Amino acid sequence: MFLDIKMYFCPNALIMTLSEEDYIKAIYHLGKGKKTTVSTNAIAKRMVTKPSSVTDMVRKLSDKGLINYKKYKGVSLTQAGTKTALNLVRKHRLWEVFLVDKLDFTWDEVHDVAEQLEHIKSEKLIDKLDEHLGFPEVDPHGDPIPSKGGEFKKSIKKLLKDMPVGSTGVCVGVKDSSPPFLKFLDKNKIALGDTISVLDKEEFDASILIKINNFKIRISHQIASNLYLKFN
Numbered sequence: 001m002f003l004d005i006k007m008y009f010c011p012n013a014l015i016m017t018l019s020e021e022d023y024i025k026a027i028y029h030l031g032k033g034k035k036t037t038v039s040t041n042a043i044a045k046r047m048v049t050k051p052s053s054v055t056d057m058v059r060k061l062s063d064k065g066l067i068n069y070k071k072y073k074g075v076s077l078t079q080a081g082t083k084t085a086l087n088l089v090r091k092h093r094l095w096e097v098f099l100v101d102k103l104d105f106t107w108d109e110v111h112d113v114a115e116q117l118e119h120i121k122s123e124k125l126i127d128k129l130d131e132h133l134g135f136p137e138v139d140p141h142g143d144p145i146p147s148k149g150g151e152f153k154k155s156i157k158k159l160l161k162d163m164p165v166g167s168t169g170v171c172v173g174v175k176d177s178s179p180p181f182l183k184f185l186d187k188n189k190i191a192l193g194d195t196i197s198v199l200d201k202e203e204f205d206a207s208i209l210i211k212i213n214n215f216k217i218r219i220s221h222q223i224a225s226n227l228y229l230k231f232n
Contacts, residue, residue: 028085086150092118093139107140108182142173161224169229176226
């Protein structure tokens with residue numbers, strides 16, 4: 001008996017298609033990693049598809065015990081669904097680290113490639129990858145990488161826009177990981193691990209004058225709203 005090449009056994013011993021995995025991960029992100037109910041319209045928007053297609057998919061996922069689905073109310077992940085989502089997130093972020101650290105991809109290039117690699121079946125390969133990379137706790141964008149057991153290391157961070165004048169912190173992540181924003185940061189030599197000091201805030205447009213490493217730059221409120229800092 002031959003299986004469709006797009007299907008394999010997931011951690012909870014269910015056969016899943018790549019599309020089903022993409023839906024599970026989308027629901028996880030829309031629910032912000034919590035057991036939050038997500039509307040089918042929100043899922044359709046994220047997956048760029050019709051609500052009717054989402055309805056068909058969530059019924060399949062419900063039959064497999066991966067989500068709780070209530071008509072007209074939305075969906076939430078079951079324990080098995082959360083486990084599957086966390087496994088996909090772990091693989092995705094580990095591959096992003098590998099692509100940046102070992103293959104010299106830039107941080108604005110890795111997402112689409114990792115989207116493909118996250119569906120790889122071999123658990124042994126992912127464990128070896130994790131070990132080879134030194135068990136990283138964050139990906140190139142500063143997002144936390146769950147452990148094999150699905151646990152995240154707690155980290156206290158704040159958006160740059162919320163830091164008071166005179167404060168100093170270390171850039172530990174980005175809220176917006178879109179290629180245009182990441183390219184902007186590269187252009188202005190702003191990267192994870194940089195020490196940033198808030199020198200002044202402009203009342204008129206909420207722009208912020210910062211000192212980063214050894215130079216000063218004024219950034220917009222939009223940029224400050226997408227940079228995470230950890231206080232020193």
